[in-house]
Amino acid sequence: MPVEKEAVRIATAAAMLEYDPSTIRRYIRQGDLEVTGTGRARRVTMRSIRTFLDGARGVWQNRLPAGPAAARSPVGCTVECGYFATINAGS
Numbered sequence: 001m002p003v004e005k006e007a008v009r010i011a012t013a014a015a016m017l018e019y020d021p022s023t024i025r026r027y028i029r030q031g032d033l034e035v036t037g038t039g040r041a042r043r044v045t046m047r048s049i050r051t052f053l054d055g056a057r058g059v060w061q062n063r064l065p066a067g068p069a070a071a072r073s074p075v076g077c078t079v080e081c082g083y084f085a086t087i088n089a090g091s
Contacts, residue, residue, distance in 0.1 A: 007036050007043030016049065027052070034060035 013033070014021040024044065027033045034048035048060055 004046060007045045008049075009043060013044040013049060017052070028062055031058045031060045031062065035062050 008016070010021050010024050010028075014024045017024070019027075024033065028035045028044070032048075032052055034045045036043050036045060051059055
């Protein structure tokens with residue numbers, strides 16, 4: 001009995017659904033497909049593909065960064081990063 005994968009690459013999901021990979025990425029952004037992982041390790045879950053095929057849309061809330069700046073923001077940024085020092089200079 002073959003074991004089904006929990007998630008597949010975006011290119012594989014595109015082939016399964018007969019869509020272009022850019023369309024799969026758009027469906028991920030819209031919440032029509034669920035994604036796990038980040039960067040090259042991003043995978044579309046099989047449960048979201050089955051739900052998509054059943055006709056459900058907008059079910060998944062993928063937590064994606066807001067843009068390139070979000071990826072570069074330092075974690076735990078305090079006065080040392082300069083941003084808060086500039087804001088608090090007037091108080």
